[in-house]
Amino acid sequence: MYGLKQDWALEPRLRHFVIEDYQGLTARWCPGCGDHSVLGAVQRLCRDLQLAPEKTVVVSGIGCSSRFPHYMNTYGFHGLHGRAMPVACGVRARRPDLNIFTVTGDGDCCAIGTAHWIHAVRYNMKMTVLLLDNNIYGLTKMQTSPTTGRGQFSNTHPGGAPLSPLNPLSVMLGITNCSFVAQTVDWNPGHLMATLRKAFDHDGFAFVRIRQRCPHYMPKVWDELIKDPSKLLLLQHPEGIPTDDAVERVLSNRVEHDPTDYLRAHELAARDDVVPVGLIYKNPNAERYDLYAQKGLEMSPEERVAAINRELDRFTV
């Protein structure tokens, strides 16, 4: 069962991928669920970038949103509730060659996964992270999540959620090494695609919070936001998410924002009158733990045996 070839280098193959190459099992989300649009966008992104499916890994936790990997035709890891981040970081550690997408939900990421989320932001290992934030626990049938609005009915708070929602954007901005924080909505495919593309290209931990419709449990909450596009504030900047006419036509409420402006990013993230969409913050100078982790990857078996023998020398009497 032990292999022969030491390196993971792949001979170049001439292949062209079409969208079907990225489609896995039939998605079983509710009709109208925002997860469908995100899935489509990620599949298009893979196609546009011609990512080799076998070099692509989608890691998730548990939740409606975390079923994502099953619907992709790539490698996938549908792990434990709240624990997508450590797994994804582990996959990255010694595999600089893989494309990694991490998909998580608001409960998965911001409740049970909080510690790993905070520290994954700090580790800043290269991967594209999608928070599918529907403001509710979907899979377990409508319990309050950290991002549920105050007063919102849920099965664990039939009298309404007692606390104002956690703001994942604000939280991340407070973390050292935070390098890429964007927000978009699942129902604007143009902006969603542009955001994913920018995130994928980012050299580090690129976090995209996607406001995601859950028509099954939260029809009202999402209807309001969708019907009134002026509730979205489009952030624009040459360094930010590029926007085209189609996007700008719908999102008329716009503002210039330099994503490297830390305080301005905080100010925007904290706004609760509008939903800022675009690149909130970017720090190209953040340290990358994956570069630290990959040290020694190039050593040959002979070099390693020799090095181990040098270690044994230290203990030899």
Add this chain to the structure above:
Amino acid sequence: MYGLKQDWALEPRLRHFVIEDYQGLTARWCPGCGDHSVLGAVQRLCRDLQLAPEKTVVVSGIGCSSRFPHYMNTYGFHGLHGRAMPVACGVRARRPDLNIFTVTGDGDCCAIGTAHWIHAVRYNMKMTVLLLDNNIYGLTKMQTSPTTGRGQFSNTHPGGAPLSPLNPLSVMLGITNCSFVAQTVDWNPGHLMATLRKAFDHDGFAFVRIRQRCPHYMPKVWDELIKDPSKLLLLQHPEGIPTDDAVERVLSNRVEHDPTDYLRAHELAARDDVVPVGLIYKNPNAERYDLYAQKGLEMSPEERVAAINRELDRFTV
């Protein structure tokens, strides 16, 4: 084993407490350890406020700092590594009458305890929280903590810590409902006392990050800070931590800061050229989960039995 009296009301007793009433077992920290000063300060605070020792609970996790409860002569809960917050929140839930201190270390709070810390800030239940931040894992003999400086030698990073430290202050400011964030140093007793006093009086989750000397493992790091008081930036404001002459004499590097100014708080928290000491942020309007948790506390046994019978009615055929 079941009791008789239903309520927890205490008959008034005429008692006067002296410092010895708060002193428990002999503290076993290293000579010169900053934990000693914090212990002394907390004991003085209790004495000054004449807190009934039996109405006072000190909750901690595991670490050098978390041995704190043993050295107090009050009720104490020396729990699990990283888990002081949920226990303290549970103690508070149905006991508005108790004085609660939560003591934690930088590993305890900002590594393994991250999720509970973030959410405890959000719950904003009334208690005084002391983060004894020595930038290292003390008890387990010198491993990197999230607040360890980049490049610092430790036993898990003999080549130097690879990442810049997490900033607990910045993290907390990003959390909804964050209501009180202060910073002080263990070696300035005046400022320490004033900060603890202010924190104790706060109606909510009052978080004090105390820069704490660990002469045993990190003599250099702390020496530098102690020797050069200009490295500390004293925050002053009528709403902030009151400072007296003694404090001001040492801390000549001063600035006015309105603790309700959210963005300014972020700016100050993020500074790494100086250590701002004082009240960084305060939000008197934050929601309090303990008030939600205490509902129904006043119901009599008769009322409760009647209410349970009404519940049974719902299922009766």
Add this chain to the structure above:
Amino acid sequence: MKEAGATPASDVVVPVDVKQHIVEFVSDSGEGAQTVGQIFGAVSAKMGNGAWTVEIIPAEVEPPRRSRAGASGNRIRIGRSEIRNAGDAADLVVAFNEQVLYSRIDVGALREGTIILLESKWATDPRQSVRQEFAAALEDFEQRKYQVYQLPLEAETLKLISDPRRGKNMWALGVVCAIYGRDIEKIRGELAKKFARKGEALIESNMALVRAGHSWAEENLPLRFQVISEPREKPMIVVNGNQAVALGAMAAGIEVCSMYPITPATSVSHYLAAALPRVGGFVHQAEDEISAIGFAIGCSYAGKTPMTVTSGPGMALKTEFLALAVMAEVPLVIVNVQRGGPSTGLPTRVEQGDLLSALFGEPGDAPKIVMAPSTHEECFDFMVTARKLAETFRTPVIVLTDANFATGQQPIPRPVVTEDWLAPPFDQSDWVDGVAPYDWDPVTGLSARPIPGQLGGKYVLTGLAHDEQSHVAYESETNQRGMEARSKKLATLQRSLKPPTVHGEQEGELLVVGWGSTRGAIEEAVDRLREEGHKVSSVFLRFLSPMEPGLRQIFARFRKVMTVEINYSDDLEAAHTNEDSRRYAQLAWLLRAQTLVDVDCWSRVPGIPLAPGVIERELRHRLELYAQTER
């Protein structure tokens, strides 16, 4: 196949007398089969029948229509006397389309002769594919020897309302009520409860549908069954196991339920979230399961009475805090509504796979009390007992239920709640001077505990090894003494327990040992074999740690002892194992170690409850096997 609508029933159909019958309603998710199934069960209970209602739940939130994956509904087993399990194959199934019916066929819920009342409209569906599927199914059903009656479900419903998806369930309910002679005015009461907030009009329009279905069936269906019932004397409540646990928790005086959502445990807290504020408590939804138990431990330390409730993956996360509760002797009730494992496993399905982890899950020696209710009544009662034991023995108590209980609904006598169940653990009078916080009784291991606020009781709780003063202690003797004290508590409890009662003869060929929700099914299987003259008895363990006494004596009276469980074991006849390596079912493992009796086992992990017929078949097989190998 009978074309129901086309076969006018004779005016007087003589009802067939049956002891028990199993009825299922299945529809697409969202078509309301669950609602009417529950009502049918409740009305039957009200009329004095024994009843067991169990939900049929799709794995997805909004599965596609007309799909096997989408089947949603209820199975209701009613009987003359008490009904304690969901039974074998269904006698009558109402299906809103043929695809959802297939999902029931797939799990073996039907048998030759099962009566099927099937929506007829698919025969004329505009989509050819649908028409074909339907026709093929009808043919298939005929071959499978089901008795199919077609129902003009939607057509008749449309006569009364415009959106049949919101009413055909009620019409179908009317049909079934006609078949079983249910008192349809009792349905009114159930509808009134359900739609209380939505107003009288809705109740009336639903009643109209029920009546319409009823009349249609009386005129067009030649089916009548009679399950004789006697009106009850005592008031009954109809609850599923999770509701029984929640009600028991309130009756036990538990005022805080600290939890994190997880299937199939969440519904305990859903109900408590609504109910606890009314009885003076609240549900704390924590950020994760670790925090949930930590919060509960904090509450308990402060003298309040909390519980936590979870399932497999959540139990795993609670391991560390559970050990602290054992070590520092913090009273706490932990309910584990078991689901299919390991790992995420089968989240909505039943398993009894958490017994060994409940006993041995924590690194180090962590003796605690583990109980498993075996009836709905015990789901309620054991919460009260568990809380009492937790306080008295100063220990966590794990209550193991499972997804079978969680979704199975049953009428049970209405409990009479007393005030002393609610009493707080302690008053706040002064602590007796000089008594240590862990004043372990040398014989029983018991000690009283101080509560913050109690003058003179101050101590620092710790999870480190500690002496009677709760001071951290590294001495060998102290560590040994503390361990001993905690272990003694189990022996003390064990001495106060009675040997379990044997169901059936006190001696014989085979003794079946079980625990938890399989009781009804196992006893039914045993009774069937006994009726045939087999010398089979059964015994149920409700205490798993400590174990009830007298087992060796009981086992000695039977030639062979085996357990039947819903968890994994290597099969007795499996080729891959031998006596050296066979991995036994969890209770069997415990019994072997404790009694040294060669306890055999038959266990399976089907994700569904073991039907009495399945158990009966396996016991019969075992009897033959033992006869071959041992005589």
Add this chain to the structure above:
Amino acid sequence: MKEAGATPASDVVVPVDVKQHIVEFVSDSGEGAQTVGQIFGAVSAKMGNGAWTVEIIPAEVEPPRRSRAGASGNRIRIGRSEIRNAGDAADLVVAFNEQVLYSRIDVGALREGTIILLESKWATDPRQSVRQEFAAALEDFEQRKYQVYQLPLEAETLKLISDPRRGKNMWALGVVCAIYGRDIEKIRGELAKKFARKGEALIESNMALVRAGHSWAEENLPLRFQVISEPREKPMIVVNGNQAVALGAMAAGIEVCSMYPITPATSVSHYLAAALPRVGGFVHQAEDEISAIGFAIGCSYAGKTPMTVTSGPGMALKTEFLALAVMAEVPLVIVNVQRGGPSTGLPTRVEQGDLLSALFGEPGDAPKIVMAPSTHEECFDFMVTARKLAETFRTPVIVLTDANFATGQQPIPRPVVTEDWLAPPFDQSDWVDGVAPYDWDPVTGLSARPIPGQLGGKYVLTGLAHDEQSHVAYESETNQRGMEARSKKLATLQRSLKPPTVHGEQEGELLVVGWGSTRGAIEEAVDRLREEGHKVSSVFLRFLSPMEPGLRQIFARFRKVMTVEINYSDDLEAAHTNEDSRRYAQLAWLLRAQTLVDVDCWSRVPGIPLAPGVIERELRHRLELYAQTER
């Protein structure tokens, strides 16, 4: 009492020939007794003696001086042949003050006749209290019949350097080397290793102190012991168990150690943090233990070879991920350096309390491989085996060591590392078309796994119940099949194992069964009894899951079987339990369930290793007891 300095030794003291001797160095923390103890052990090993060195560690970081709590140092047991445990009472103790010596007396480390070399300066300490304490101690020591020699430790050291706290340990080392005839030039080599970076001058000044001590002893002490040694042919390494594990990990090709600090496991990663980057890997210190194992699982899924290392509370936190690794068949080596439990327990102390939780800790059925090395060599070897088994059986493998191994140092033959141990689990050539990601072999349960990057191998790993394609599956049969496949793997491994070897006669009165670090002590105790003619043998299990085969056959050859373990069990003679309720030691429990043999046990939780003498006494007692009750 002998006043050493005052008693000029005769010129030629004839050395007393001994088979083995136990020497201790104890000082205040920071005075360097640990350093010289280690050097003494290493030098003895170098000279060809058997040696076991164990640290004496205070519980606090900087304990007060001259306190029992502050004792820090080393015990070194040397012998003619291999030494495999720390032995009974010390033969000779060098103590830097009388208080630290008391801490050794408290744990029973001394006996009548033990030679004590005690710093003399306290007699003239300026503090009266100190003088009194010292005087009282000397008197007490006389009563306890110790042989006390006073050493002018500080006085002599001051002749060479100004801060005696930084040198008296070396002087003391010189003294002991003189007593045992150690080659002091060999010390130079050790010092050179230790102070390599600090320069030649420091090495020289230390050597000067060693020589001074040596000369002083030759002139002033009438003590000479000879432990005959033969120079080794093969090269040896001197390692503690944690170092052996770390070296084994590297030799096994493990390139990532993902961990969170916890005593007594951390030192594995301390060494690896320095060494792995040199051999092409790294240590990941995660934010907690959950993340540590999650990261390791991610590495392994991606085709790299990780390990995680922890102790009790950390194991508890890993429970959920461990179940995922079992369920989804992710190869992973988990080292648990056991400490005192439950909960935070005794963090620095030894226990064997995590056996049952290793086997049964996870909710649901989670079969995995569990191994326990019983020697230092096995600590190294089992890492290589564990990694191989993890890959071949596609499963997590738990390696149980403990705090006794962690701190006990021993010379073992230097392993010869081969390249194929390091080979990555798979090359990246294409996955064979049509082979499912879980293509469970129907007989063995084994299957090959695809690795991201492998063309044609794409699959989505899941912790839900799944079929061969790794598709989530709710069907009863699929769940049963998956469970069976995972269980079969253990049976497959079991078939490839040999029965364990019995130490001593193959049949007799009593068979002692053990596991883990107690091996050296148990076999020494058994040998002593055998020398007296008792028919006692012992057997050690290195595989705990699956268990090694043939146990029933072996047990059958002995009248009585018992385990000796360092964990809690209700005592055989304890008043509080009976046969129904007795809680057995962990291995005993397993053996009883699997073999149905009435396996007895004697176990204790002293937080310190079981000395051979203690075991010998208990075995003797058991032999008497059995003789009384059974004949």
